[in-house]
Amino acid sequence: MLKVIDVHKSFVGIKALDGVSLEVERGSITGLIGPNGSGKTTLFNVISGFLPKEAGEIYLKGERIDELPPNEVAGKGLCRTFQISQAPEKMTVLENMLLAPKDQMGEGLWNAFFRKKRIMHQERHNLEKALYLLSSVELIDLSNEYAGNLSGGQKKLLALGRILMADPEIILLDEPTAGVNPTLNKSLMRLIEDLRKGGKTFFFVEHNMKVISDICDKVYVLDFGRKIAEGTPGEIQQNEEVLEAYLSGSSREWSRKVGIDT
Amino acid sequence: MIQYLAYLSIMTGIYGILSLSLNLQYGFTGLANFGHVAFFCLGAYTSTILVVLVKGPFILGLLGGMVAAGLFGFLISIPTANLKEDYWAIATLAAAEIVRLFFLNEDWIFGRGPYHGGAFGIGGIPRPLQSWFSATTYPFFYLCIVILCLVLTYFTVRFLTNSPFGRVLKAMREGDDLPLAMGKDVSKFRMKAMAFGGAMGGLAGSLVAHFWSFIDPYQFMPIETFVVWAMVVVGGKGNNIGALVGAVIIQFFYSSTLFLKDFIPIDAQVLASLRMVVIGVLIVLIMLFMKEGLIKEKKRIYQG
């Protein structure tokens, strides 16, 4: 589904990605972990077209996407969420949801003026879908609230709901559970598993090891921009190199957080 | 007095169109367009060229002015597509000055004869259907034309901002990243907002040229952009009624010198400069105490 080959990306003085290769299989739930600053978000930015890579290749469904702008990557069926909410705050939760669907007729000016009926039909259809999804992420009561008034966790839920409105084939989530309360977290994980059964592919950054081991088929570990391990969640938790990476001073806190025993 | 009121209403209506079109670009799309007067100027000059030189009818001038200004809006959004907001503001400011300086320096356009062009301006621009009315009734007829244009502009902007198209514009107002991640081609939307808003600004320009029947480049100084901004900011950005209310208020202050000079013993010249100070103070007060302007943006409620 998604194939990343030897991707490099550096910022002034730092190699944020140093030859990363990985593959996300169709219909899988794949996790990406690593200490703070290890390059996870950068990898997502490069894959989704928000940052240019310096070297390497990225393929989506066998098609090269590493030269495409982000909107075209999204058009090809890969959507991502942001670690820090980018939700337009002066738009309501519902407006945020309705923004997402691809190929909306009413986004073209000609159609907006001359095909009102069909647009209204499409809008109604999208509205129903939005309300349905909002109830599955438990934001339905906040439908007409400005996105700016949501809590951090609620914004994460909105991001997930919005991306489901766009209905991509592969979904990249950057720390989708940060700030979301534990009970809701569980239902989110169930939602993701259900969607996977429906054919969606997930690739996500997560710090909560419990979440990772509960739902991931495969996990990749980054450290200092390099892939240091890959495998099932069970294998990763035993991996010597992973443990070692986490033993290094700056990562100790993170190791504790994800529950790797140091 | 009633004559003056008609004049004031016409100018308010014309500025109302400018305010609505800037509201589409700034209020809804977040485009810091500091060169809005360029549309006004292009609309006025294009319409004048089409009616005076080409001898076309008023309506041709009107449409031509809109097309020229819309095209200009489209064109300036191409090289500026990747500029950050502050640079974008400066680029549009400069573009507007280029348009004005073009008409200031290229005086060959209007040739010789009664029309001088360049710094001398162009006089004798025909007013539509002037022979049908007397000098006292004509302003009321022209007011009707302006109101018609204003109403059409209002409903067009309202329709656009309520459509799925407008939803993308609103999302872009808070940054490109999210709309991009949702697959929206933001630069295309920006171009359309500039072209559409530009065409409306051109309409206002054409209306002003045929009303004054004289234009010169000094009527299109950057300060005009500032006045339109004041209207949007004071009235309430992102609210079309607000943009209109702002136009009424600012136009009132702008024209108040004509009333005040009878009551306040200040030199007319000083008074004319003072009104800008008044408008400036008004903006500062609004920024401090009513950030969203007099009329807040309306929340869009979708009924399930």
Ligand SMILES: Nc1ncnc2c1ncn2[C@@H]1O[C@H](COP(=O)(O)OP(=O)(O)OP(=O)(O)O)[C@@H](O)[C@H]1O
């Ligand atoms: N735009 C940027 N400019 C300069 N440096 C950057 C930029 N974005 C990221 N970096 C640096 O690149 C490295 C990788 O950052 P990245 O955000 O990808 O880490 P991460 O794994 O997502 O971390 P976290 O767990 O904190 O989200 C860090 O050292 C970071 O400071």
Ligand SMILES: [Mg+2]
């Ligand atoms: Mg990150």
